[in-house]
Amino acid sequence: NTQTSSRKLDHLRICCEHEVEAGSAGFEDVRLVHEALPEQDLKDIRLETEFLGASLGAPLFIAAMTGGHPATTEVNRRLARVARTFGLGLGVGSQRAALEHPELAGSFSVVRDEAPNAFLCANLGAVQLRDHGAGWAEQAVEMIDADALCIHLNFLQEAIQPEGDHDARGCLAAIAELCEDFKTPVIVKETGAGISRETGRLIWGAGAAAIDLGGAGGTSWVAVEVERTEDEGLRSLGERFLDWGIPTVVSLGEVGGTGPVIATGGVRSGIDVAKAIALGASLGGMALPFLRPAMQSDDALEAAVGTVLREVRAAMFLTGSGSITDLAKARTYITGKTRQMLEI
Numbered sequence: 001n002t003q004t005s006s007r008k009l010d011h012l013r014i015c016c017e018h019e020v021e022a023g024s025a026g027f028e029d030v031r032l033v034h035e036a037l038p039e040q041d042l043k044d045i046r047l048e049t050e051f052l053g054a055s056l057g058a059p060l061f062i063a064a065m066t067g068g069h070p071a072t073t074e075v076n077r078r079l080a081r082v083a084r085t086f087g088l089g090l091g092v093g094s095q096r097a098a099l100e101h102p103e104l105a106g107s108f109s110v111v112r113d114e115a116p117n118a119f120l121c122a123n124l125g126a127v128q129l130r131d132h133g134a135g136w137a138e139q140a141v142e143m144i145d146a147d148a149l150c151i152h153l154n155f156l157q158e159a160i161q162p163e164g165d166h167d168a169r170g171c172l173a174a175i176a177e178l179c180e181d182f183k184t185p186v187i188v189k190e191t192g193a194g195i196s197r198e199t200g201r202l203i204w205g206a207g208a209a210a211i212d213l214g215g216a217g218g219t220s221w222v223a224v225e226v227e228r229t230e231d232e233g234l235r236s237l238g239e240r241f242l243d244w245g246i247p248t249v250v251s252l253g254e255v256g257g258t259g260p261v262i263a264t265g266g267v268r269s270g271i272d273v274a275k276a277i278a279l280g281a282s283l284g285g286m287a288l289p290f291l292r293p294a295m296q297s298d299d300a301l302e303a304a305v306g307t308v309l310r311e312v313r314a315a316m317f318l319t320g321s322g323s324i325t326d327l328a329k330a331r332t333y334i335t336g337k338t339r340q341m342l343e344i
């Protein structure tokens, strides 16, 4: 419906203009061990990596944000161009609006037009998958000729919304049924509350190809809803749950290394990307930090991504990691609240 579509625009505006981050992802409690004799040339460091059979230019993923309103086409166009320039993976936002209103498909398919060879991820909510079946999953993939399909989980956001989907039953079965004979790899993705060890086991058991753990400490959908609402009940319930969820670093401790994992949620620099990889992620993902530059210009976005990649390279240099495989073995010190949570 047009409501889904205009809500998308609201979300982008709120994410750009207001404080929508809550809590801490835990990266400040992690330190990569410095190697004072790295014995390598910074310029020879290889950022290239593989993910679900695709070759990527760097272990940075641009996480799902937008599409679904004509005004978002330009943002997706710029995200796709930067993904092509640097060989990065890119996810589009939930395609629900375009599945309900096919005339909106162009705001998503623009990513494939701009980046014919990029690793692109389609996006659909677990609730929509359950309610509309694999047909919608198929259409979402076809719309952008996707390399993978993200099925997103957002029950925290649903729980605080009076009109949210409050019945979560059947989503796991729907994912398992989809994975059984779907030709495109399925990534199960949280959106800011993290994946526990137990839920991780359920997701692998269902046959998912990867997990995007979408941990707490970055963009908070509760904060976005609190900002958007005039409903006092939603506001007070939301404020209670601002801090809910498993911080990204803790969620990495729970599911990192159990399979291909993307770490999103509060990844805010190339150093955070490097830490995530050392903690068992295959890729570090960022959404919010690229939104504002993507709304500005191609140059602003290219500069933002370039900065992150230079930071990854420098962190690899200083940990003596010549490749992403080496970085995955880099040692970390973990302190504070994050360490306490990891020990539980």
Ligand code: FNR
Residues within 6 Å of the ligand: 011, 012, 015, 063, 064, 065, 066, 092, 093, 094, 123, 150, 152, 189, 190, 191, 192, 214, 217, 218, 219, 264, 265, 266, 267, 285, 286, 287, 288, 289, 291
């Ligand atoms: C998102 N995110 C998201 N995720 C998803 O699966 N489907 C979606 O439609 C959206 N939409 C969306 C819009 C905007 C404006 C933002 C900032 C984010 C969630 C996103 O992919 C990511 O998991 C979280 O935002 C955590 O990463 P950051 O923002 O803390 O880097």
